[in-house]
Amino acid sequence: MEHHGPKLLGSSYHDPLMSFSLFQKFSVHRPEVYWSAVIKELSVVFHEAPKSVLDTSENSKNGGAWFPGAVLNIAECCLLPMESQKRTEESVAILWRNEGSDDSSINYLSLKELRNQVMLVARAIDKIFMKGDAIAIDMPMTCTAVIIYLAIVLAGCVVVSIADSFAANEIAKRMEVAKAKGIFTQDFILRGDKKIPLYSRVIKGTSCVVIVVPAHGNDVGVQLRSHDLSWKDFISSAGSLPSRHNYPPVYQSADSVTNILFSSGTTGEPKAIPWTQISPIRCAADSWAHIDIQAGDICCWPTNLGWVMGPIILYSCFLNGATLALYHGSPLGRGFGKFVQDASVTMLGTVPSLVKYWKSSKCMEELDWTKIRIFGSTGEASDIDDDLWLSSRASYRPIIECCGGTELASSYIQGSLLQPQAFATFSTPSMSTGFIIFDEQGIPYPDDQPCVGEVGLFPLYMGSTDRLLNANHKKVYFDGMPTYKGMNLRRHGDIIQRTVGNYYIVHGRVDDTMNLxxxxxxxxxxxxxxxxxxxxxxxxxxxxxxxxxxxxxxxxxxxxxxxxxxxxxxxxxxxxxxxxxxxxxxxxxxxxxxxxxxxxxxxxxxxxxxxxxxxxxxxxxxxxxxx
Missing domain, CATH: 3.30.300.30 (ANL, C-terminal domain)
Structure with a gap:
């Protein structure tokens, strides 16, 4: 299988397996060289070029300053044709199908059509909001939701990511922390024959303006408050043609905030995590280097913009020149599997519990998934038998395990197609990521020794957060962590095992350890x-x-x-x-x-x-x- 990741960067080693291991270490110790090369592979265009790749003279930041002086709009980067990626105006940017229309043709938007739609929505946003305003999205990850996401960033505003499953009090909590000025939502969520109210839940959690997208048809199916807007009225505020499809991007510094995401809150109050324009670059780079997402791929990863995988798969597709495939409905049923088949998906992302359900329900039997060349898996620990079943659906294609966090904008540990893979394990730290495994006294285990312990990340981590909106960043991630070679290690909270063969297994959170x-x-x-x-x-x-x-x-x-x-x-x-x-x-x-x-x-x-x-x-x- 041809791989278009790190080996394109000029590695001169003869053994590709040794090459990857050595190059990964090189990327840790010479990040300026690595990231200079990666930027050329991605659809990243600077409006003003950075003074350097990395400035470590800023003592106030544990991880240094990345791309200081750079000015860009990362949403614009997602919408530009790229000759190096053979991405043209007519390239397919998004594919989608609605649940219940399983025998209908696949819908699609070309890159040009996507850009026009994003500019239209950005112009309408500009009529109602101010540059820098935080604007929430609380709706399923549909084609329209993706357009709204890119438009908010293009207009120089900040996306507030809220999962569409949250109750009103959870919505209110996130709106308040982010100081959101408005929110996009749907009137209902459609799941088969069910209509799950969403707008009514959202308005219980906020008094600010709500822009309501109809889940079906052109008209909103609920009575709106007087100061709220239907999608139709919102779009009409953009003006008339041709100006409505012509919107100049708002250019900002590389460290300006574009997205506020929230941790899942498994250990208490959810942390409000701001992403800068650098975070999407990390998303796309890891997907390129490890999952091998490239131009011509059709990528499907059922998720939501309220969770980290939503923005990750969005940027991973658009900055690598791939097509984003969206199923407007539940991924639990055969309809989703048929969409994967009919859309000729080449990269399918999963969650282990989802795979377990597919396997036990046998709902994906006799579907043709042979166009899939690679799987991704994240969210929880995988099961070997379930992974074997999933791989067998696509002629035993590899599964790349990914484990990271919202605050990292990526995975710190992954698999790689340039190394032998074993089900339910990770084969390497992600490119440019350094970590150690330490014991209960904070003493690191040797790098070549099988062991089990807590992971400590090197603080120089491109794309990771340097602030939290509702917590002390230093206290959360650095206080109480051991030092290693003069570095104050960054906390992640995972217990991991390094096996005899240098594979890694994640054994859950530190909070989930037990003494028996x-x-x-x-x-x-x-x-x-x-x-x-x-x-x-x-x-x-x-x-x-x-x-x-x-x-x-x-x-x-x-x-x-x-x-x-x-x-x-x-x-x-x-x-x-x-x-x-x-x-x-x-x-x-x-x-x-x-x-x-x-x-x-x-x-x-x-x-x-x-x-x-x-x-x-x-x-x-x-x-x-x-x-």
Whole structure:
């Protein structure tokens, strides 16, 4: 398989596997050289060129100043033809299909049509808002939502990303923190025959102007407040042709904020994370170097602009000259899989729990996914058997695992097509990323030694945040972290394992570690074993609780069965889990009890809320007889 990532940058090594490892290390120690070369590969055009790639003289920033003096508009970069990428005005920029229209033809927008639509919306934004205003988007990731996103940035405003699953109080919290002046939403969310109200939820969370896009047809299907606008009225404010399709981009410094995203809030209040114009460059660069997104690719990654993968896949496509494929509906059903087939998707992004559902429901059987040349996976720990099933859908194409964070605008650890890949593992730190694994005393393990510990990132991390809107950035990411070779390491919070073969496995968050009989382990490690212990187990969650009087942690395994109607005996499952854990993990680990539940609580980005399960169990089982 031809790969268009780092090997294009002139590596002279003969062994491509050794080449990648050495070049990755080179990119860490000589980031100016690496990023100078990468910029030439991407659709990044500076209105005013930077004075340098990196300025480390600013002591106020742990990660230095990237592209100081540069002026650009990153949305404009997404909309320009690029000869080097063979991207023309007629190249297809977006493909999409509506749920329920599974036998209809695929809709598409050319690059020129997309640019005209973005300029039209930007002109309308300019009539209502001021440069620098924060404007929220709370709607499914449709073609219209992508146009709105780019238009807000093109107009010199700031996108506030809000997931469309949030309740009114969560919307209000994010609008307040971001000081948003307005919000784009839909009247409803359509899921099959269901119409889920969205506008009514949004107006409970804000009093500012709401611009409402109809989920179906041309007219909004709800009564609007007097100061709100329908999409039709909003667009009419842009004026008449030809001026409405001619909008000059607002150029700003590279470190100007373009997007405010929020962490998933699994450990408390969600952090408000500002992205600058540099963050999208990091998104696109990692996708180019690791997932091999390139001109001519058709990329589909079901997600939402309220979560980090929305902007990541948007910029990864448009700055690499690829086509963005969007399914306007739920990715759970066969309709989504047929869209992947009919759109000839070449890169499909997934979440492990989504793959698990496809596999158990058999909804993707007999579909032709052979145009897919690569998969991406992120969001949670993958399952080896599920990965094998997914890869088999596309003639055993590779799956590139990605693990990072909103505050990094990327993944710090990934796979690479220039290295052998193993299911459910990572093969390398991402390009230009340095990290160490350290023990409980903060002492780093040697780079060539198999180990398990907390990861500490090198602070020089292109694209990462240097501020938070509602928290102390230094306290959150740097205070209390060990130093390494004179560097104050950056906190990420993952427990990772480096294996004998130099692969990496993420064992969940530091918060999800447990102490069983004096031995530290992780929830993910327990769950990997229990998920395979019985054929009727869909997924498990491992947590620990203590009795009212304290004492050692006791292991509890919660189970979601594949067949909800079948009777599951918790004691039978406890015995099977216990045997599996003894055989494959540690004979000293004891499963105290098992609870069968219909589903697990999750964040809107699909992360398992073990903290919620732990709190519920503490209330329910403190007096349980086994304790």
């Amino acid at each position: 009989g004096g031995i530290k382990t992780s929830s993910v490690e327990i769950e990997r074993v229990c998920n395979r212990a019985d054929e009727n187990v869909l997924e498990t969650a491992a947590v620990t609780i203590t009795s009212n009087t304290g004492g050692p942690e006791r292991l509890v395994v919660l189970v979601v069965p594949k067949n909800q109607s079948a009777k599951c005996d918790p004691e039978f499952l406890r015995t099977k889990f216990q045997k599996a854990i003894q055989n494959y993990l540690n004979p000293l680990f004891k499963v105290s009890f098992v609870k069968v539940v219909p589903e697990f609580p999750r964040t809107a980005s699909n992360k398992l809320l073990r903290r919620v399960l732990r709190d519920q169990l503490k209330q329910e089982y403190r007096t349980y007889s086994r304790l």
